[in-house]
Amino acid sequence: MDLDALVVWVKQLINKKPATSADDTGDPSNATTKAFINVARNELYNRMAAQFPTRFSTNVDGTYTGGAMQVTMPTALFGRQILSVFWYVTDISTAMPMACRNIAELPNMPGISGTPVAYVVEGTRIYLRPIPSANMNLRYVYVPALAALSAGSDTPSEFPIDQHALIGTLAAAKIAARNMDTTADGLDALAKDGINQLHDAMRAMVGDDGYVISAPPGPFDIY
Numbered sequence: 001m002d003l004d005a006l007v008v009w010v011k012q013l014i015n016k017k018p019a020t021s022a023d024d025t026g027d028p029s030n031a032t033t034k035a036f037i038n039v040a041r042n043e044l045y046n047r048m049a050a051q052f053p054t055r056f057s058t059n060v061d062g063t064y065t066g067g068a069m070q071v072t073m074p075t076a077l078f079g080r081q082i083l084s085v086f087w088y089v090t091d092i093s094t095a096m097p098m099a100c101r102n103i104a105e106l107p108n109m110p111g112i113s114g115t116p117v118a119y120v121v122e123g124t125r126i127y128l129r130p131i132p133s134a135n136m137n138l139r140y141v142y143v144p145a146l147a148a149l150s151a152g153s154d155t156p157s158e159f160p161i162d163q164h165a166l167i168g169t170l171a172a173a174k175i176a177a178r179n180m181d182t183t184a185d186g187l188d189a190l191a192k193d194g195i196n197q198l199h200d201a202m203r204a205m206v207g208d209d210g211y212v213i214s215a216p217p218g219p220f221d222i223y
Contacts (some may be wrong), residue, residue, distance in 0.1 A: 001163035004152035006037050008095045009165055013172035013187060021152060028175055038148045040170035041156055044195070048159075052202045053083050056158055059141045066134040067113070070127045073140065078124050081143040085119045085126070087136050095139060098128070160201055166194035 001009070004021035010033050011019040016026065024030045049056045064087070071184045086095035099118045101109065106120050106127060114130035121127075128136070149156065156164055173187035 001155065001161070001168070003034065003037065003154045003219055006149075006164070006168040006171070007033050009168035010037065010172045010175065013169060014175055014181070014183070019168060033171070033175070034149070036171040037114050037167060040145060040174060041149065041167045044145055044167060044170060044198070045158060046194075048198065048202055049081065051199070052204070052205075053081055055205060056143050056201055057083055057141050058144050062138045062140060064116075064128055064132060064136040064138055066136065069111075069121075069131070070125045072124055073121075073126050076144065077140055077142055080145060082121060082140055083143070084141040086139045086141075087116055087128075087132075088139060089137070092139055101129075138221050160199065163194070163198045163201060166191065166198055169194055178216045186209050 006028045007030060008019050012015070016028075021030075028036070045056070058073050060076050062071075064071050084097060085100070086092070086097050088095040098116055101118045101120050103120050103122045106129070109118060109120075109129040112130055113133040116128040116130060116132055116136070118129050119126055119131070126138075138169075146158065155161075156167055159167075169187060170191045173184060173191045176184035176187050
């Protein structure tokens with residue numbers, strides 16, 4: 001569903017007529033409806049990304065200055081969930097993973113120049129230990145921030161297309177709660193059911209977490 005379709009869905013759920021994306025009479029205005037849609041989308045995204053971060057992750061490269069105690073990370077990482085950090089020499093095909101450590105461990109980590117085996121993130125800064133003597137290429141894997149839906153044709157492509165209506169349901173529940181409408185509880189129940197379904201859908205995409213149980217091997221499976 002694109003943003004225009006989500007606006008129509010919200011209007012239908014809160015019984016606002018006429019339920020078209022073009023009409024902008026009455027309360028809530030189209031601008032308010034779109035704001036609630038973006039809030040609902042971000043809340044849903046943050047919730048699912050906390051549980052299944054690799055479904056949403058991307059990457060960005062940076063440079064660690066040789067001999068530096070710490071460097072500032074690329075701005076795209078500020079306030080974002082960092083999943084992994086690799087260093088590489090030529091390109092990502094030679095990437096070497098590093099272990100993540102807590103800032104409290106930093107004083108006890110080896111600081112003598114050498115090949116980094118661990119990293120520490122503190123706010124917008126990263127520390128590599130041991131400290132590399134020369135500039136080092138880094139690749140960060142992280143969960144990016146969402147760009148707001150603004151044009152009518154914008155779609156929440158981070159979610160399966162058959163789950164897009166959930167964003168509108170969540171937005172409608174928030175609008176109803178704001179207005180202290182009697183439909184708020186019903187819409188909230190619909191949204192919670194949708195969240196459970198989305199959770200199952202995200203979990204089933206890739207068999208890479210502890211929730212996924214593989215079927216037992218068949219008699220002709222070869223190992």
